[in-house]
Amino acid sequence: MFIKNLIIMEKNLTPEESLQIIQKSIFHSRKNLREGSFYYLLWGWALMLAGLANYFLISHYIRLEHYDSIMPMSLLAWGVFVVAAMIIQFAVIARSSKGERVITHLDRYIKIIWIAAGLLMALMAFLSLRVDSYPTPFILGVTAMATAVSGLMIRFRPLVAGSAIFLIAAVVAIYLKGTDQLLVFSGAMILGYLVPGYILRYSKNGDHV
Amino acid sequence: MYKDLDPILHSQLRLAVISILVTVEKADFAYLKNETGATSGNLSVQITKLKETGYIEVNKKFKGNYPQTTCRITELGRQRFVEYVKAISGYLKPG
Numbered sequence: 001m002f003i004k005n006l007i008i009m010e011k012n013l014t015p016e017e018s019l020q021i022i023q024k025s026i027f028h029s030r031k032n033l034r035e036g037s038f039y040y041l042l043w044g045w046a047l048m049l050a051g052l053a054n055y056f057l058i059s060h061y062i063r064l065e066h067y068d069s070i071m072p073m074s075l076l077a078w079g080v081f082v083v084a085a086m087i088i089q090f091a092v093i094a095r096s097s098k099g100e101r102v103i104t105h106l107d108r109y110i111k112i113i114w115i116a117a118g119l120l121m122a123l124m125a126f127l128s129l130r131v132d133s134y135p136t137p138f139i140l141g142v143t144a145m146a147t148a149v150s151g152l153m154i155r156f157r158p159l160v161a162g163s164a165i166f167l168i169a170a171v172v173a174i175y176l177k178g179t180d181q182l183l184v185f186s187g188a189m190i191l192g193y194l195v196p197g198y199i200l201r202y203s204k205n206g207d208h209v
Numbered sequence: 210m211y212k213d214l215d216p217i218l219h220s221q222l223r224l225a226v227i228s229i230l231v232t233v234e235k236a237d238f239a240y241l242k243n244e245t246g247a248t249s250g251n252l253s254v255q256i257t258k259l260k261e262t263g264y265i266e267v268n269k270k271f272k273g274n275y276p277q278t279t280c281r282i283t284e285l286g287r288q289r290f291v292e293y294v295k296a297i298s299g300y301l302k303p304g
Binding site for chain 1: 214219220221224225228229231232233234235236237239240244245277279293294297298300301
């Protein structure tokens with residue numbers, strides 16, 4: 001089998017056959033973009049629940065007038081959901097890399113954008129707390145940018161629409177008080193991440209590029 | 210016949226491997242095997258040949274208990290692929 005294959009490989013190809021091989025290979029190696037829905041669903045759920053948990057937690061401590069507990073409990077609530085999502089993400093990536101693996105140019109660009117967005121979100125959180133403001137609108141603004149770029153790169157309109165939701169949510173949130181901003185944040189996660197994420201996952205044809 | 214075509218690329222499986230790698234950042238052995246439908250032995254021989262000529266880079270490492278061979282096209286490989294496509298389109302033009 002091995003030698004037979006080698007002989008076949010060495011036969012003279014015609015230019016038409018060469019072109020067929022190139023076309024077949026290029027079209028075949030397009031990755032199914034549906035796989036990307038995992039990240040939007042994971043982070044959509046994690047951040048939506050984190051926003052709601054914070055809303056109830058902060059409202060609860062305000063009722064009790066335990067103002068000193070708000071900041072540490074809020075940070076803890078965010079931390080629990082973000083760390084849980086990160087652990088799930090790493091576990092899923094580690095498991096998938098045991099099978100066949102391909103990294104497209106798009107995968108790399110999208111990864112770079114989200115790493116940059118993540119760093120920018122951390123910076124926004126720090127800067128806003130320094131000026132005694134809630135970080136929610138600023139984080140929503142950064143999310144809008146990264147979601148828009150990702151959606152445009154994979155040419156998936158629902159995600160681009162999701163980025164517009166984040167942009168609107170950022171503007172709305174700045175006019176609301178802190179706890180209500182969290183409800184806007186969770187709502188934006190549902191419309192901006194979860195809805196496009198489920199559309200992507202269940203779309204008949206996942207390869208939009 | 211077709212003497213000006215790069216003999217490294219003018220081979221069914223090597224051309225398929227380069228065509229896949231030109232479109233992606235990197236791909237592992239299992240992916241290339243599945244996409245090309247080649248046998249492991251044959252694919253391994255052709256990947257070694259592409260590596261020896263400097264058309265691709267091969268990175269071998271262990272991920273847990275699984276050996277993982279990752280391939281990536283080099284600038285030279287990309288350049289030769291473009292030249293090869295130009296050369297065959299010369300043959301495909303009428304007249």
